[in-house]
Each structure stands twice: as C-alpha cells, then as structure tokens.
Amino acid sequence: MASHVVGYPRMGPKRELKFALESFWDGKSSAADLEAVAKGLRASIWKQMVAAGVKLIPSNTFSFYDQVLDTTAMLGAVPPRYSFVGGEIGFDTYFSMARGNATLPAMEMTKWFDTNYHYIVPELGPEIKFAYSSHKAVAEYKEAKELGIDTVPVIVGPVSYLLLSKPAKGVAKTFNLLSLLDAILPIYKQVVSELEAAGATFVQFDEPSLVMDLEAHQLEAFSKAYSYLDAASLGVNLLVETYFADIPVETYKTITGLKGISAIGFDFIRGSKTLGLIKEAGFPADKVLFAGVVDGRNIWANDLADSLSVLESLENIVGKDKLVVSTSCSLLHTAVDLVNETKLDSEIKSWLAFAAQKLIEVDALAKALADQKDEAFFAANAAALASRRASPRVTNEAVQKAAAALKTSDHRRVTPVNVRLEQQQKKLNLPILPTTTIGSFPQTVELRWVRREYKINKISEDEYVSSIKEEIAKVVKLQEDLDIDVLVHGEPERNDMVEYFGEQLQGFAFTVNGWVQSYGSRCVKPPVIYGDVSRPKPMTVFWSKVAQSMTARPMKGMLTGPVTILNWSFVRNDQPRSETCMQIALAIKDEVEDLEAGGIQVIQIDEAALREGLPLRKAEHAYYLDWAVHGFRTTNSGVQDTTQIHTHMCYSNFNDIIHSIIDMDADVITIENSRSDEKLLSVFREGVKYGAGIGPGVYDIHSPRIPSTEEIADRISKMLAVLETNILWVNPDCGLKTRKYPEVVPALTNMVAAAKLLRAQLASAK
Numbered sequence: 001m002a003s004h005v006v007g008y009p010r011m012g013p014k015r016e017l018k019f020a021l022e023s024f025w026d027g028k029s030s031a032a033d034l035e036a037v038a039k040g041l042r043a044s045i046w047k048q049m050v051a052a053g054v055k056l057i058p059s060n061t062f063s064f065y066d067q068v069l070d071t072t073a074m075l076g077a078v079p080p081r082y083s084f085v086g087g088e089i090g091f092d093t094y095f096s097m098a099r100g101n102a103t104l105p106a107m108e109m110t111k112w113f114d115t116n117y118h119y120i121v122p123e124l125g126p127e128i129k130f131a132y133s134s135h136k137a138v139a140e141y142k143e144a145k146e147l148g149i150d151t152v153p154v155i156v157g158p159v160s161y162l163l164l165s166k167p168a169k170g171v172a173k174t175f176n177l178l179s180l181l182d183a184i185l186p187i188y189k190q191v192v193s194e195l196e197a198a199g200a201t202f203v204q205f206d207e208p209s210l211v212m213d214l215e216a217h218q219l220e221a222f223s224k225a226y227s228y229l230d231a232a233s234l235g236v237n238l239l240v241e242t243y244f245a246d247i248p249v250e251t252y253k254t255i256t257g258l259k260g261i262s263a264i265g266f267d268f269i270r271g272s273k274t275l276g277l278i279k280e281a282g283f284p285a286d287k288v289l290f291a292g293v294v295d296g297r298n299i300w301a302n303d304l305a306d307s308l309s310v311l312e313s314l315e316n317i318v319g320k321d322k323l324v325v326s327t328s329c330s331l332l333h334t335a336v337d338l339v340n341e342t343k344l345d346s347e348i349k350s351w352l353a354f355a356a357q358k359l360i361e362v363d364a365l366a367k368a369l370a371d372q373k374d375e376a377f378f379a380a381n382a383a384a385l386a387s388r389r390a391s392p393r394v395t396n397e398a399v400q401k402a403a404a405a406l407k408t409s410d411h412r413r414v415t416p417v418n419v420r421l422e423q424q425q426k427k428l429n430l431p432i433l434p435t436t437t438i439g440s441f442p443q444t445v446e447l448r449w450v451r452r453e454y455k456i457n458k459i460s461e462d463e464y465v466s467s468i469k470e471e472i473a474k475v476v477k478l479q480e481d482l483d484i485d486v487l488v489h490g491e492p493e494r495n496d497m498v499e500y501f502g503e504q505l506q507g508f509a510f511t512v513n514g515w516v517q518s519y520g521s522r523c524v525k526p527p528v529i530y531g532d533v534s535r536p537k538p539m540t541v542f543w544s545k546v547a548q549s550m551t552a553r554p555m556k557g558m559l560t561g562p563v564t565i566l567n568w569s570f571v572r573n574d575q576p577r578s579e580t581c582m583q584i585a586l587a588i589k590d591e592v593e594d595l596e597a598g599g600i601q602v603i604q605i606d607e608a609a610l611r612e613g614l615p616l617r618k619a620e621h622a623y624y625l626d627w628a629v630h631g632f633r634t635t636n637s638g639v640q641d642t643t644q645i646h647t648h649m650c651y652s653n654f655n656d657i658i659h660s661i662i663d664m665d666a667d668v669i670t671i672e673n674s675r676s677d678e679k680l681l682s683v684f685r686e687g688v689k690y691g692a693g694i695g696p697g698v699y700d701i702h703s704p705r706i707p708s709t710e711e712i713a714d715r716i717s718k719m720l721a722v723l724e725t726n727i728l729w730v731n732p733d734c735g736l737k738t739r740k741y742p743e744v745v746p747a748l749t750n751m752v753a754a755a756k757l758l759r760a761q762l763a764s765a766k
Contacts, residue, residue: 002055002056002324002325002366003053003054003055003056003324003325003326003362003363003365003366004054004055004056004152004265004290004324004325004326004327004362005049005054005056005057005058005326005327005331005358005359005362006058006154006204006206006241006243006265006292006296006326006327006328006329006330006331007058007061007154007296007329007330007331007332008045008049008058008061008330008331008332008355009331009332009334009335009336009355009516009517010041010045010061010062010063010332010517011336011515011517011523012041012044012336013336013337013340013513014340014513015515015523016037016040016041017037017038017041017064017521018521018522018523019521020033020034020037020038021034021064021520021521022521024091025095025099025521031091034064034091038062038064039143041062042059042062042140042143042144043143043147045062046059046144046147046149046151047147047149048356048359049359050149052356052359052360052362052363053359053360053363053366053367054359054362054363055366056152056202056324057144057149057150057151057152058151058152058153058154058204059137059140059141059143059144059151059152059153059154060136060137060140060141060153060154060155061154061330061332062140064091064094064095065094065095065098065120065519065520066098066112066117066118066119066120066519066520067119067154067156067206068112068119068120068121068122068156068161068164069094069097069098069119069120070134070136070156071122071155071156071161072097072120072122073089073094073133073134073136074132074133074134074136074137074155074187074191075130075131075132075133075161075184075187076089076129076130076131076132076133076134077122077123077124077128077130078093078097078133079097079107079123079168081104082096082097082104084133086131086133087133088133088134088135089133089134097120098120098520099520099702099703099704100700100703100704100705101704101705102704102705103705104705105700105703105705106120106700106702106703106705107120107121107122107123108120108121108123108166109121109519109702110653111611111612113208113244113616114244114612114613114614114615114616115244115297115333115612116333116516116518116524116526116567116568116609116612117332117333117517117518117519118518118519119164119519121164121165121166122161122164122165122166123165123166123167123168123169124162124165124166124167124168124171124177124180125167125168125170125171125175126171126175126179126180128168128180128183130180130183130184130187131187132187132190132191135194137153137154137155137191137195138153138191138194138195138198140153141153141195141198141199141200142198145198145199150199150200150201151200152200152202152203152204152239153195153200153203153204154204154206154241155188155191155203155204155205155206156205156206157205157206157207157209157225157240158181158184158185158188158205158225158229159178159181159207159209159218159221159222159225160206160207160208160209160210161184162177162178162180162181162184162221163177163178163209163212163218164209165177178217178218178221181221181224181225185225185228185229188229189228189229189234192229192234192236192238193234195236196234196235196236200236201236201237202236202237202238202239202262202263203236203237203238203239204239204241204265205229205238205239205240205241206241206243207222207240207241207242208241208242208243208244208329210222210240210242210247210251210255211242211243211244211245211246211247211248211251211267211271211616211617212245212616212617213248213617213618214248214250214251219250219251219254222254222255222258223254223257223258226238226240226258226259226260226261227258227259227260228260229260230259230260231260231261231262232260237262237263237288238260238261238262238263239261239262239263239264239265239288239290240255240258240261240263240264240265241264241265241290242255242264242265242266242267243265243267243270243292243296243328243329243330244267244270244297244329244616245267245270245271245615245616245617246267246270246271246272246273246274246277246617247266247271247274247277248617249277249281252277252281253281256281256283256284256287257284261287262287262288263287263288263289263290263324264287264288264289264290265289265290265291265292265326266278266289266290266291266292267292267328267329268291268292268293268310268328269292269293269294269295269296269297269328270297270328271292271328275310275313275314278314278317279313279317282317283317283318283322285322287322288318288322288323288324289314289318289322289323289324290324290326291310291311291314291323291324291325291326292326292327292328292329293307293310293311293325293326293328293365294307294325294326294327294328294358294361294362294365295327295328295358296327296328296329296330296331296332296333296334296358297328297329297333297334298334298570298571298573299334299335299352299353299354299514299528299570300351300352300353300570300572300573301350301351301352301353301357301361301381301384301385302353302358302361302365302381303381303385304361304364304365304368304377304378304381304382305378305381305382307361307365308365308368308369311323311325311365311369312369315369320369320370323369324366325362325365325366325369326362327358327362331355331358332516332517333516334354334355334358334516335354335355335511335513335514335515335516335525335526336354336355336356336513336514336515337354337355337356337357337513338352338353338354338356338357339356340512340513341511341512341513341514342512343512344509344510344511344512345509347387347391347393348509348528348530350384350387351384351385351387351388351530352528354514364377364378388530388574389574391531393530393531394530394531394532394572394574395531395532396506396507396531396532396534398534399507399532399533399534399583399586400532400579400583402583402586403579403582403583403586406582406585406586406630406634410630410633411630411633411634411637412633412637412665413633413636413637413639413641413665415641417665417667417691417692418691419641420641420642420644420667421667421692421693421727423641423642424601424641424642424643424644424667426642427601427642428486428554428601428602428644430485430486430554431485431759432725432726432728432759432762433716433725433728433729433730433755433758433759433762434485434486434729434730434755435483435484435485435486435729435730435731435751435752435755436484436485436486436487436488436556436670436695436729436730436731437479437484437488437731437732437735437736437748438488438604438648438670438731438732438733438734438735438736439488439490439491439497439556439558439604439606439648439735440488440490440491440494440497440735440736440737441475441478441488441490441491441492441736441737441744442736442737442739442740442741442744443492443495443737443738444741447471447492448495450464450467450468450471451464451493451495468492468493468543469546471490471492472489472490472492472543472546472547472550473550475488475489475490475492476489476547476550476551476555478745479553480551480553482745482748482749482752483752483756484553484748484752485553485554486553486554486555486556486602487547487551487553487554487555487556488547488555488556488558489543489544489546489547489555489556489558491558491735491737493543496524496525497558497560497606498524498526498527498560498564498565498568498569499524499525499526499527500539500560501539501559501560501565502527502529502565502569503527504535504536504537504539505533505534505535505536505539505584505587506531506532506533506534506535506536507529507530507531507532507533507534507583508527508528508529508530508533508569509527509528509530510525510527510528511525511528514526514528522738524568526568526569526570527569527570528569528570529566529569529570529571529572529580530572531572532583533580533583533584533587534583534586534587535587535588535590535591538591538594539591540557540558540559540591540595541557541591541594541595541598544557544558544595544598544600545598545599545600548599548600554601554602554644555600555602556600556602556603556604556646557592557595557600557602557603557604558604558606559588559591559592559595559603559604559605559606559635560588560605560606561588561605561606561607561610561631561632561635561647562581562582562584562585562587562588562631562632562634562635563581563607563609563610563613563628563631563632564606564607564608564609564610565584565588566580566581566584566609566613567609567610567612567613568609578627581627581628581631582627582630582631582634584631585631585632585634585635586634588605588635589634589635589636589637589638592605592635592636592638592639592645593638593639596639596640596643600643601642601643601644602643602644602646603636603639603643603644603645603646604645604646604647604648604670605632605635605636605645605646605647605666606647606648606649607632607647607648607649607664608648608649608650608734610628610632610649610657611649611653611654611657613628614657621657625657625660628660629660629663629664632647632664632666633664633665636666644667644668645666645667645668646666646667646668646669646670646693647664647666647668647669647670648669648670648671648734649661649669649670649671649672650671650672650697650733650734654671654680654683655680655682655683658683658688658690659688662690662692665692666692667692667693668692668693668694668695668729669692669693669694669695670694670695670696670697670729670731671694671695671696671697672696672697672733672734673696673697673698673715673733674696674697674698674699674700674715674733680696681696681718681719681722684722684723685722690723690727691727692727693727693728693729694723694727694728694729695728695729695730695731696719697731697732697733697734698712698715698716698730698731698732698733698751698754699711699712699715699732699733699747699751700732700733701732701733701734701735701736701738701739702733702734702738704739704740704743706743706746706747706750707747707750707751708750709750709753709754709757710754711750712730712750712751712754713754713757713758715754716728716730716754716755716758717758720758725762730751730752730754730755731751732747732748732751
C-alpha cells in the first residue's frame with residue numbers, strides 16, 4: 001500500500017531558511033550561501049520522509065518565497081516594471097517581485113485560500129509573453145535523485161495558477177485570465193517532458209481551485225488543460241491534487257471524467273462530504289485515489305481508527321491497488337517536529353502530531369490497510385484520544401454557559417456610528433485626515449534580547465519593565481516628533497500578537513519551536529487552543545496606561561480580536577469553531593472594558609484574519625460571517641459612546657464582504673489597500689456607502705521601499721474621490737514590526753507631510 005505527502009514545511013525545524021534569507025537580503029551572505037542552506041534543508045526533508053516510510057515523496061515544494069511566485073518564475077511572467085530580459089530568473093528579479101526594491105513596488109500579496117499562508121499574485125494581461133524561465137522543478141527532482149531518492153515533483157496546476165492571478169495594471173478588470181491557458185500549456189508540457197526524461201514516474205499538479213464554486217467555462221478549462229497534458233502521451237502519471245474543502249458535485253463529474261490524468265487527490269478532513277460523494281457517484285477504474293486522511297492544517301493526533309475506517313470504505317469502492325494514503329494538504333501549514341518541544345506539558349503533548357509525526361501516521365495507516373497493522377501504535381493513539389476527551393483541563397462549565405448565553409443577544413452598540421463619531425471628535429479633537437499607525441514598531445535586536453533574557457530568567461522583572469518602558473518612551477517621542485495624531489505604544493513587549501494574548505488566556509498552550517511559515521521569511525508560532533478559553537486577569541492595561549501617561553495625545557489600546565486569535569491558532573477540533581470564538585470574544589470584552597476604565601479613549605481590536613477564515617464555498621459564507629461579526633461586536637458592546645473602537649484588516653480581498661465589515665459597527669477601520677493596487681476603493685466607486693471612519697493603507701510596509709510625499713498624497717487624493725473627508729484616516733497598510741527604523745522614519749515623515757499637504761489644499765478650496 002503506497003503512502004504520499006502533499007507537501008512539507010520548508011523553513012527547517014529551527015527556522016534555518018528564515019535566517020538565511022534575512023542574511024542574504026541584508027547583504028551579509030551570498031547567493032551561494034543561501035543556496036547551500038536550501039540544499040541542506042531539502043536533503044534533510046527528503047531523508048526524513050524516507051526514514052518515516054513515505055513512498056511517494058514530494059519535491060519542488062521547497063520555495064524561497066512561495067510556490068505561486070515559483071510558478072510565475074517558471075512561466076517567465078515577470079511584470080515589465082522589473083525589466084526582465086529573459087533567460088533564467090535570478091534572485092534579483094525573484095525577490096524584487098516578492099518584496100520590491102529601492103525604486104520599484106512589490107507585486108500584490110494575498111492569502112492562500114482560507115489559510116494564514118500568503119502568495120504573490122501574478123499580474124497578467126493579453127500582451128504578456130510567457131517563456132520557460134525557471135528550471136527549479138527539474139533541478140530539484142535531479143537533486144533528490146542524486147541522493148538516491150525518487151520523488152514526485154509538485155507544480156501549481158495551470159488552471160489554478162490563472163484563477164489565482166489578476167489583470168495587470170492597465171488591463172481591463174474584465175479580462176479573461178483563462179484566455180491565457182493556451183499560452184502557458186506548452187511550457188507545462190515541456191516541464192513534464194523534462195521531468196519524464198529525468199526519470200520521474202509521477203508529477204503532481206496542485207489544483208486547489210477545484211474546491212471552489214466554479215462556472216461552466218472554468219470547468220471546461222480543466223478539461224482542456226488535462227486533455228493537452230495527457231499522461232499517456234507524456235509517459236508519466238499525472239496526479240491532480242485538491243484540498244481545503246469538498247469537491248462540488250459537478251466538479252467531481254468533470255475531474256473524474258478527465259482522460260489525461262492518472263490519479264486524483266481529495267481532502268477527507270475539511271472535505272467531510274467527499275466520502276459520501278464517492279460512495280454515491282463511484283470512482284473511475286482507470287484512476288488512483290489519493291486519500292487525504294491525515295490533517296495537514298492542524299496539529300492534533302490523528303484518530304487512526306476513524307481514518308482506517310474511511311480508508312476501508314474507499315478500498316471497497318476503488319480496490320486496494322487503486323488507493324494511496326496521503327495528507328489532506330501540504331504539511332506546510334503545521335509545525336515541523338514535536339520532538340523539539342521539550343517544555344510542552346506532557347499530557348497536552350501526547351494529544352499532538354506535528355509534520356514529522358504525521359509522516360509516521362500516514363505510514364501506519366498505509367501499513368494497516370496492507371494488513372500490517374501496528375497494534376501497539378494504534379492502541380497508544382486510542383489512549384491519547386481518550387485522555388484528551390476525559391481531561392478536566394479541557395472543560396470549564398462557567399465559560400461554556402457564558403458563551404452559550406451570547407446566542408440570545410445581538411450585542412450591538414445602541415447609538416448609531418455617525419452619532420458616536422461626533423461625540424468622540426468632541427473629546428479627541430482630531431484634525432481632518434488624522435494620522436496613525438497600525439500598532440507595532442520595529443522589533444530591534446536589542447528589544448528581542450530583552451524579551452529573551454527575561455523569558456529565561458536572566459534579567460529581573462524590574463529590569464525588564466524598565467527596558468520596555470524605555471522603548472515605549474522612544475516610540476512615543478518619535479511619533480510626537482513626526483506629529484502623528486493618534487499614537488501607539490509600539491508593542492515592544494510582544495513577539496507575536498496572537499501568541500502574546502494566548503499566553504495570558506486559559507485554555508491555550510505554547511510551543512518553543514512550533515514555527516509555521518506565513519510568507520517569505522515571516523514565521524509565526526500559533527498557540528494551541530486545547531480547552532475552554534477565559535481571561536484570569538488584565539493583559540494589556542498596564543502597558544497601555546504607561547504609554548498614555550507619556551503623552552497628551554490619544555494612545556491606542558492594542559488588542560487582537562477573537563476571530564483573528566481563532567484563525568491564527570491551532571484550534572481544538574472537538575467543538576465548533578464558532579463556540580471557541582465566542583469564548584475568546586468574552587475574554588477580549590473584559591479586556592476592552594478594563595482598558596476603558598483605565599482611561600484609554602481609543603481601543604483597536606484587530607481582525608486581520610476575519611476575511612481569511614471565510615469558507616471557500618459561497619453557501620457557507622453567511623453562517624461564518626454571522627458568528628464572526630457577532631464575536632467582534634461582543635468585544636466592544638459594553639463601552640461608552642465616547643470610546644472610539646478601531647479595527648484593522650490586511651492582505652485579503654475585502655470587497656466581497658464589505659457589508660459584513662460595515663455590520664461590524666467599528667468606529668474606525670484601517671485596512672490594507674496600497675499593495676493590492678487600491679482595489680478596495682473600487683467598492684466605494686460602485687456606490688457602497690461607508691459612514692464610519694476608514695483608513696485605507698497609503699503605503700506597503702512589507703517592502704523596504706520608501707514612498708515619496710507626492711506618491712502618498714496622490715493615494716489620499718484617490719481616496720477622497722470616493723470617501724467623505726470627515727471619515728478618512730491616513731495610515732500605513734499594516735504594522736511596522738518587520739521593517740527597520742531607517743525605513744520607517746522617512747516613510748512616516750512622508751505620510752504625515754502628505755496628510756498636511758492635503759489638509760492645506762482642502763482648507764484653501766473652501
């Protein structure tokens with residue numbers, strides 16, 4: 001019985017790739033140094049899979065940024081502004097597309113389906129000339145082969161690639177991206193031919209768009225693509241891999257009817273209805289079914305008995321020789337190895353499985369299906385699951401009752417937002433086009449050292465508090481010197497906003513090395529929500545009051561909202577996500593009211609991940625948005641009308657949920673805008689009326705590029721064309737923690753200057 005893994009984490013168990021990338025970007029190491037680190041990581045990953053018993057091992061899942069950008073490089077689809085002249089794409093062009101450079105902005109970055117992983121959005125149009133410009137897939141296959149390891153090269157499929165793209169600037173928004181299919185298929189065919197010549201027997205095309213609601217012409221594109229990429233004529237087996245949700249019925253009919261492919265992969269974790277669909281519709285006898293029964297997006301130990309039951313049901317339909325045990329999706333979305341967690345509570349640790357442990361689960365299930373069941377391993381798994389179900393630390397009856405009671409109320413502030421804004425303005429006395437930042441300021445080496453030393457008890461609490469106060473004072477003075485209107489304390493006490501709150505909430509556990517890649521070198525360490533959530537004591541009030549005492553200007557209290565904490569955590573899978581969200585909402589509500597009582601007049605409750613959690617199928621949108629918006633409103637339903645509630649969202653497509661954003665009833669929303677070519681503004685051009693305060697980002701903080709005053713002023717002018725002057729705020733796209741002060745200070749200087757320039761123009765026009 002064969003076993004397979006869709007993909008694997010690429011950062012390394014201790015973020016080796018992150019540090020190699022940042023060293024290269026800072027000019028401290030060479031391209032050869034970066035390549036050497038990458039080669040070592042790839043070899044380690046492949047050997048680990050061999051040792052775990054995985055038979056069909058993926059290659060080309062390693063990336064220096066993301067797999068969609070890798071595909072853009074493969075196709076030579078470089079936007080003209082980067083002056084690419086052909087040949088093999090090098091690091092300069094590759095990283096300029098991803099991060100921008102001193103003179104050119106980066107390409108747009110957005111979320112990979114409903115995950116916290118990001119990808120660089122291809123910019124395409126009718127004039128683009130595709131050319132085979134990156135041989136990475138073939139090179140990595142050969143690299144593994146030299147180690148004696150035969151792999152399954154993985155490539156983003158041609159149809160999903162186009163559906164994940166956008167029309168380039170200047171191209172009509174109605175441009176049919178799928179019209180480019182004929183232009184890219186020959187390159188895909190050439191890549192597969194080179195892989196076949198190198199010895200590959202399987203090639204995996206990731207087509208996650210197949211789980212979306214597709215129109216007839218989009219389904220036809222899949223038929224066209226895989227008729228052209230015919231496995232028989234190419235001499236290899238083509239696996240089309242799907243993940244993240246169920247396959248719609250019509251899509252299932254299309255994909256199972258494709259003659260050009262040899263195998264299809266399905267997600268049986270998030271695709272809970274897929275087994276029923278296969279039982280009802282059957283499965284073609286000429287294809288192999290890759291069954292994703294080990295969760296690639298969460299860290300809970302697999303219920304091996306349940307997964308084996310699913311596999312046995314599938315075996316009865318397709319036959320033993322036509323079934324492969326696999327992960328539900330790439331393990332990129334999980335932490336690397338539980339072995340590295342030496343400080344994690346032993347009971348909770350027994351309930352978990354990181355990527356390395358999931359390899360063993362895949363192998364154990366494959367062997368069990370081949371009548372080689374490891375009874376001891378299955379028994380230990382059953383005991384761990386029983387321990388989790390029975391553990392008293394999982395359940396808090398008082399929290400469950402309080403969360404259940406939320407269902408009986410709408411939790412909306414009584415006074416309309418326009419009236420609240422008037423009352424708040426009387427108290428805050430802000431200028432038109434008020435300036436602010438999103439929350440964090442650069443995390444310096446010295447600051448990280450202070451937090452690390454305090455965490456390992458190398459410095460005292462008094463020394464730690466003194467150091468953090470000193471950092472806050474610097475950030476406050478800088479903002480006052482820049483003449484920013486509403487200040488932040490810079491979050492020097494926080495390494496990660498979700499981790500920071502989770503550490504202070506009951507029901508959460510934390511890892512030491514449970515890092516997960518978000519994009520590029522950016523890694524996060526999601527907390528583990530294992531039980532009912534409550535807040536034992538205030539979390540941010542002390543630092544917010546310290547910061548407010550240093551200035552007469554309004555100081556924002558900075559919180560993370562319940563939906564974002566939920567979506568950026570590894571969430572318990574033994575109750576609905578909506579119930580966990582409401583528990584978190586109650587904890588944040590207590591914090592909001594304590595901040596207000598402590599004299600904080602402006603409180604920001606970030607919901608950066610609200611859009612990210614939107615289900616992939618439209619039929620499920622309304623239910624999710626109902627409880628997600630309800631959760632946010634719950635957090636601030638008890639504050640006074642004069643307390644101004646902000647929220648922040650970033651790096652997703654918000655236009656399709658704008659009415660839910662309005663329904664959140666925040667006083668002010670700051671929202672990513674500049675990196676996405678200001679497409680957010682189109683929703684207002686189309687007539688949507690927004691009456692609350694809004695700050696579409698005026699510059700991209702994920703690029704080292706410093707925008708000029710004129711560029712920012714031009715962006716503000718575009719906003720004023722569709723938004724009322726009295727509701728518009730001026731702010732960056734997102735927090736500044738990933739930038740350096742030599743980038744931040746001039747960018748904010750230009751931002752404030754642009755706001756003042758527009759104020760003067762508006763005043764003279766009266």
